[in-house]
Amino acid sequence: MEPRVILLDLDGTLRERGEVVPGAAQAIVELRRAGHTVRVFTNTDSRSEAALVQRVRRARIPVALGEVFTPVVAAKRLLTPDSRVLVLADPEVRDDLAGHAPPAGDPTHVIVGDCRQTLDYPGLDAAFRAVRNGAELLALQRGRYFRAADGDHLDTGAVVAAIEYASGRSARVLGKPSPDFFRLAAAAPAGRVWVVGDDRTTDILMANEAGATSVQVRTGKYADQRAAGDLPRPVHVIDSVADLPALLAAQP
Structure with a gap:
């Protein structure tokens, strides 16, 4: 063929x-x-x-x-040099997207990814406030759960849903x-x-x-x-x- x-x-x-x-x-x-x-x-x-x-x-x-x-590759291709991004994710992904960290001014985008290692209330609250102030909410993916060798685990979609619910804004899904x-x-x-x-x-x-x-x-x-x-x-x-x-x- x-x-x-x-x-x-x-x-x-x-x-x-x-x-x-x-x-x-x-x-x-x-x-x-x-x-x-x-x-x-x-x-x-x-x-x-x-x-x-x-x-x-x-x-x-x-x-x-x-x-x-x-989805990380997709985010890097979609963001522009003017984008100012607050990243709610673990260190490796934050570092990969560091070129878009906001040096000054309010974030234009909030990116939510796997944050199992670092998720805490201050970070979740900062993402919520940025989205309420007009930043676009970008979900690297919104899976409900994922499978690993030791069983099923809560996935990124649950964190995205929390920010959507609190802010009243819907996420754009990149995955x-x-x-x-x-x-x-x-x-x-x-x-x-x-x-x-x-x-x-x-x-x-x-x-x-x-x-x-x-x-x-x-x-x-x-x-x-x-x-x-x-x-x-x-x-x-x-x-x-x-x-x-x-x-x-x-x-x-």
């Missing part, structure tokens, strides 16, 4: 509960050999781009700088399933893009709304969502990402 841009979700698709899904790395190799462009996308909002690429490579998933797209995230990650016409993920509320929703081809894997959150009749339906369903090269090869 004609070469496609393949966006592969990270957690739940290439990796599950801290372990690489069997056959995931080989699938990427085969897709590239077939001429497809492969990028990894994730709503991970706790790492800089460089640190995340290193982490993924240590798991023997073959990616390079520029091939991993996150999936937002159109901004898809456009920046794909960098190609939607008809040429395949989105592969485990989560119908983010991966599949984003693909379907953008007009891309959606593929759900039966790993990650698949079991949690299998019986939910009100969630978006994928175009294709496969057992795991290891089956993706064969699916693509079978297309006309």
